[in-house]
Amino acid sequence: MLFGLLCLTFAISHVVPGDPARLAAGPDANESMVQTLRAKYGLDRPLGVQFVRYLAGVARGDLGQSLRSRNAVLDDLLMYFPNTFELVTLALLLAVIVGVPLGMLSAVYQNTWIDHVTRVVLVSGVALSAFWLGLMLQLLIALHLGWLPLGGRLGLTATPPVPVTHLLFVDAVLRGEWRTLDDALAHAVLPVITLCFPALASIMRVNRAEMLETLRQDYIVTARAQGFSGFRVVSRYALRNAMIPTLTMIGLRYGWMLGGTVLVETVFDWPGIGLYAVNAAVSSDFQPIMGVTLLIGLNFMLANLLVDFAYGWLDPRIRRPAS
């Protein structure tokens, strides 16, 4: 898979029309400067040779250089990724914490007002564009009501804690800098809500559908007949089974969220890899985009692996494959 992904990023960067050397040299460069750059980056060699060199580079952690920041792409990614990681993790947590119970409630109280309200949320969540929702939240809550800051990770007066893990929240807690933590949390509320909304909707949707299906099963009816309380039946028996497809959706949504950060980080000026990729794409700075694509793909694969482990935990039948 990883090899395939490398092939793909290589193909996009080398086969797609457009001349990276000319882009790198800038609009005012003459032909000989472009030639020099082409030779320097090995772009005049056959594609096969270039590919091997690309692979060797990636193996060494060399993802090329950003033309805009003049840094190695890997260094930039290491700097920005913790911010994105925190944003996506918080949003995913919120989506699961709110989405799963809501989907459950909606299924248990099917066709009551609870169900109707959650379904309205669900339908709008899928159709709302992240950037517009973000802008409207900024307009209403940050600009009109003034409750929360407009964007960025920290206010101008706050100083980031001395890095330990490079995760701002964790570092602030570890260093005991509560005011910084407070400020960081205030800055995170709107982006997290914006990013989590579509995921919340689809997690709710899957969980609701699965719960409805599960609640009709014979063993649930049996459990009820045996006099177990409604709450116990729903939470212990039904939810556990309904969680398996929900988990697939959570894994899938993690990937989409990584894609969504491109938009949310742009709206909220959140210094993560999404914003980094957008800035690079707008200024035709090629290597960073490839680096981000690779990093996001890698993350997505890891997430799916975690989901597979979680299946085994939820469903004993999967733990020991029938041989």
Add this chain to the structure above:
Amino acid sequence: MTARVLSLDEALQPGGVRREVRRYVRAYSRSASSMAGLVIVAVFVLLAAVGPWIVPYPEDARGAVHLERKLAAPSAAHWFGTDEVGNDVYTRVILGARVSLQIGLIITVVAAALGVPLGIMAGHAGGRLGEIIMRVTDVFLSVPALVLALAVVGALGPGIVNAMIALSLVWWPGYVRLVQGKTLALTQEAFVEAARAGGAGRLRIVLVHLLPNCVSPIVVKASMDMGTAILAAASLGFIGLGAQPPYPEWGAMISHGRNYLPTWWWYSTFPGLAIYLTVLGFNLVGDGLRDLLDPKSRSG
């Protein structure tokens, strides 16, 4: 909603087909949300069709400049207000419907045209070829579509045509997955087996026996994808990699209007509402069609 199986004779009679269609229409119209979706989509299709004739200031979509009325609040003359060069936002939103629907349609059609044959090939022929197709598909699916599209547009350069090319290039793997799974299941079915035993050629099996049975999930996915593709194209426009001004594209309009928040709120708000309604409409229609044509996959 279980579909009654028609006998071959019955299905082939014109009356039988008409009756079947009528039954579907009745079932579809029973769902309020599906009908709401259909109405929304119909309104936007109508706007896209007659837009240029009904908008009050058609020249405003072609880069006209009226600085004397820039950033005017919504009024009787300008229902949605005006933008920074005095263009009527209402005009541009209405004309944007045509742009967005076109983009959505092109992306969906190209993606299906690439993905469906590949999916059938992978599912029916199997073997090494099938293996390779599915591997490539998995690689494409391992990166979120928007990020991959960003990379492709980054390579091709910004612009609406490049945005469409990029999105079409990253959109087809979903169809391969869908059709491959379906074909794989169908190939085991008795009727395909029977056709093969009866001496039907490969092409005939694919065209007569496999493809018609894949149509409903494809239609359901395509109607959902119209919404998502419109959203994705608007996202690229918002980032600044899609349509370039003065082209009336909703995402780009929101992106420009963003600089004029909060005082000139109408500039971003109305194009955003238009995107929301369109995508909502297609999603509702897709949901309705799924309940009707493919009830088993409802949870997905």
